[in-house]
Amino acid sequence: MKVSRIILMAAAILVFGSLTATAGTQAVMEVEVIKGDNVEKQFQVLTFDETRFRIDFLGPDMKRTGESPYIMTVDNGESWVMGSKPKKQFYCSSMQTEEFFKNIGSQVTGAIDFFKVKADSPVVKQVLKEPGPEIQGFKTTHVRVETNARAHARFLFVKFEYTVKIVDDMWYTTDVEIHPIRKKWINALLHSDNQIIDQLFADYTRTFDGPVLKSETVVDITNVRKQKTDTQKERTLLTSVKELAPEELDKIFQMPKCKSMDDDDVKDNAQELFSFGRIAL
Numbered sequence: 607m608k609v610s611r612i613i614l615m616a617a618a619i620l621v622f623g624s625l626t627a628t629a630g631t632q633a634v635m636e637v638e639v640i641k642g643d644n645v646e647k648q649f650q651v652l653t654f655d656e657t658r659f660r661i662d663f664l665g666p667d668m669k670r671t672g673e674s675p676y677i678m679t680v681d682n683g684e685s686w687v688m689g690s691k692p693k694k695q696f697y698c699s700s701m702q703t704e705e706f707f708k709n710i711g712s713q714v715t716g717a718i719d720f721f722k723v724k725a726d727s728p729v730v731k732q733v734l735k736e737p738g739p740e741i742q743g744f745k746t747t748h749v750r751v752e753t754n755a756r757a758h759a760r761f762l763f764v765k766f767e768y769t770v771k772i773v774d775d776m777w778y779t780t781d782v783e784i785h786p787i788r789k790k791w792i793n794a795l796l797h798s799d800n801q802i803i804d805q806l807f808a809d810y811t812r813t814f815d816g817p818v819l820k821s822e823t824v825v826d827i828t829n830v831r832k833q834k835t836d837t838q839k840e841r842t843l844l845t846s847v848k849e850l851a852p853e854e855l856d857k858i859f860q861m862p863k864c865k866s867m868d869d870d871d872v873k874d875n876a877q878e879l880f881s882f883g884r885i886a887l
Contacts, residue, residue, distance in 0.1 A: 630851075631652075632848055633651075634845050635650040635652065635844055647666045649663075650662070653850070653858050655855055659678070676689050677689075682786065684702070687701075688700075697864055698862050729755070731752050733752055734750035742845075752772070753771070756769050766829070769827075769828045770826070771825075772824070773823070773824045775822045781816070
């Protein structure tokens with residue numbers, strides 16, 4: 607169900623923080639997604655200074671090539687370049703921040719309308735808050751957030767009913783200030799034109815005062831009619847932080863030479879990022 611993917615996005619977005627006040631920074635987040643016996647590992651490399659931000663999505667070998675998928679802004683988060691390799695060729699597209707999230711909201715709304723889904727607004731509740739350990743030299747606070755949602759639909763003569771329970775354990779820091787670009791992302795998330803998404807992020811982000819350095823998420827999706835529960839786990843951890851020289855940053859933030867995506871390509875790649883909870887985006 608898409609509601610679980612939306613909530614996983616929220617956790618990813620919260621890593622947007624300024625880990626240093628003056629220089630450019632590169633931080634590496636290790637991500638594990640666990641479904642049964644299958645473990646998928648990837649890395650997200652976040653590079654940023656005061657006005658530029660880039661995330662590269664790398665595989666287990668952490669190798670970055672000219673065709674590795676990424677998202678990037680060079681104008682203080684006003685617009686984003688999204689690069690990927692659909693159809694065996696590298697494409698990219700520049701998208702306005704709020705436009706992107708309104709697109710996501712319309713996709714969810716379209717799916718809900720098509721299946722005539724009636725969904726209750728997710729209920730987000732903080733159930734634990736305590737001091738956490740240091741991570742990469744930053745003091746942390748540990749919070750646990752529980753999210754519950756229900757949805758039901760009728761397709762032909764079959765009724766579908768689901769419950770979703772998500773337990774997030776997160777360790778965030780207040781040692782650093784929130785990055786201005788992160789604030790623009792959060793604002794865009796609250797204006798997706800989908801009331802459920804907007805309220806979900808408003809409730810969810812209210813529980814944090816700084817960037818998340820570690821998270822452990824368990825998602826249980828239960829088919830009520832079949833009495834069957836599917837469980838997915840996701841873990842993220844900040845594994846390294848380093849400063850970069852201005853010349854290194856300028857190379858990383860060069861605008862790409864690539865073919866422009868058409869509307870279908872943009873939609874496909876937005877859905878891929880969405881489905882992996884990548885919207886770190």
